[in-house]
Amino acid sequence: MPDRRRTEGNPVRHFNRYLSTGVGEVAPITREILREAEPDMARRPVVRVG
Incomplete structure (x- = not known):
């Protein structure tokens, strides 16, 4: 499962x-x-910023 950390x-x-x-x-x-x-979380692209 991808990391779902978020900035508050x-x-x-x-x-x-x-x-x-x-x-x-x-x-x-x-x-x-x-x-x-x-809206469907499963269909959203995964975006990684480094």
């Missing part, structure tokens, strides 16, 4: 911080976009 907090705040400073985590935003685009 509001994804919109993470996104705004990333846009304004260029610093932050892209994972929460990516997760939310994928969740909305594909």
Whole structure:
């Protein structure tokens, strides 16, 4: 089973911080976009950022 760790907090705040400073985590935003685009967890692509 894939690792489902997630960053806590509001994804919109993470996104705004990333846009304004260029610093932050892209994972929460990516997760939310994928969740909305594909509700079925089994069909979502696995995205790994290193």
